[in-house]
Amino acid sequence: MQHVIIFGEHQRGQTRKVTYELATEARVLADVLGGKAHAVVLGSGAASLAEQLKRYPLDTIHVSEDADLDKFLIDPVIDYVEALARNVGPSVILVPNTMYGRDVGGRLSARLGAGLTSDVTEIKVQDGKVDCVSPKLGGLAITTCTFKNCDYAIVTVRPNAFAVQASGGSAEVKQLEKPHAGKSYQMVIEQDVEEGTGELGLEEAPVVVAGGRGLGGPEPFQTLLRPLAEALGGAVGASRAAADAGWVPYSLQIGQTGKTVSPPLYIAVGISGAIQHKVGMRTAGTIVAINKDGGVPIGEFADLLVVGDLFAIVPELTKLVQAARAAHA
């Protein structure tokens, strides 16, 4: 494995931050391996994302806005990436460890006969071998895996784990040719429905403000948590109790059977912090909790637990953050 290919995930041209993290890491890795750093960006909006990516130290950015990429689920995407990988030759393929990225990674593994390591937070190269570090079992263990018996390695990278550095960009943008021209695809995307407010994906938000049973209903997620999350430039999440009660969609649920997040800052509001929630957020940088009960489990691992009335504290905190942001702007 010599080259590096990053999969530039985006939603209709709206870039995901993790894509820039991958672009930055790709250069580091390609230099150590003595190869080239490629990016592949597909679907409607790909050309504008390619322009953004030109600020990063990549060698080539491969683009296609083939209509099939948006009309059919994932198969055309995999065909494009597979064709590019075979053209580039033995390589490490970095994809974000998101719902979509995991899907892409698994399929490429089957197509390319590639090894796959998941949720990676650090990549080390020793004597040409690529070793990947990932937290497993909800952060209970840290594993290091290497690749063998394969020409291609798929690494699904945890968002927020790698730095972003936009410099040294001089990449060439190339249009990809359609692989398997004339092939018909079967999984039709019939509708694309927006439910949220177009906020950042939970898994890559730099700040997560999560609410639990203590919020008492769906409204405080909108009236209390969302303004605080917006002031902090983050996203709203929830505990399973809140999702089970139907206060928020399951896509916001953090913890076992939900999402795992690792933001620099996690604010838990009215969440007790039982083990099934803890496994989804304990690798966050800083954890702050607000709860009326000083004896809740989250007090055992939060960096700060403020015992008090969340309905009084959160609006005041939002005001302080907004004022600080305004003073800086």
Added chain:
Amino acid sequence: MAGLRPHHRKARRVKIVVTLKVVPDPNGIKRIDPATKRLVRTGADNVINPYDEYALEAALQLKEKLGDTTVSVVSMVPENTKEVVRKALAMGADDAVMLSDAAFEASDVWDTARVLAEAIRKHGFDLVICGGLSDDGSTGAVPGALAEHLGVPGLTNARHVDVVDGKLTIQRETDSGYQVVSGPLPAMVSVTMGVGEPRYPSLKGIMGAKKKTIVMSAHGDLGVNDALGAAAAKTELLEVGVPATRAKGEVLTATDGAEGAKLIFDFLQHRKLI
């Protein structure tokens, strides 16, 4: 055309296969022994991977809706987890295939998907339903890889699954909402917990499960002749480390909203997070 009543013709039987992994109970107490680097479980049993219970629930809901449908479980697990697999039968699955062979040990994503695909193809299927992740390995990559190995459409992250006249339609969860995606059968679907809370086995179900068939299948039964497990795997575990445990932080009491907000704000500023 004697004997054919076109308007009352029964739909073809739908064969559903649910993939099922067995994992250490997520609610059990687990720790890594720093000396042996192995997982130590105290008082924790093996359970059905919680995500796969949602897959089974989705399958059982379809069976109830469609009528003439069979739900089979295919599980790549050690032989001693038979009673865990039997819980799936108690919940309502019709039968199970256990792929138990030392040769499968230390399989990675690529190999697991390949072996499951062989077994599922051999069993026959119209629809394969998977959980989205496993609670222990949590690569989340097996469903996609499985669809590729089976060579069928793979519709992932479904929060709702429906089959009408042999056509599959799902609501596929995305980060900002959902997509409606449709495709033909045979196909593979992976589900999220949006499909609904998995049912508990009824007493009748538990009694009935004792009479249901669990077929034991080994390496040689599958017709996979090349290397398997650790020998075929394309990844290798080099090291298991123990992360630094999070220390208990400060616990401060706020008498009113302004005081609480100030405590947090000052803390965040001190840590340069604002």
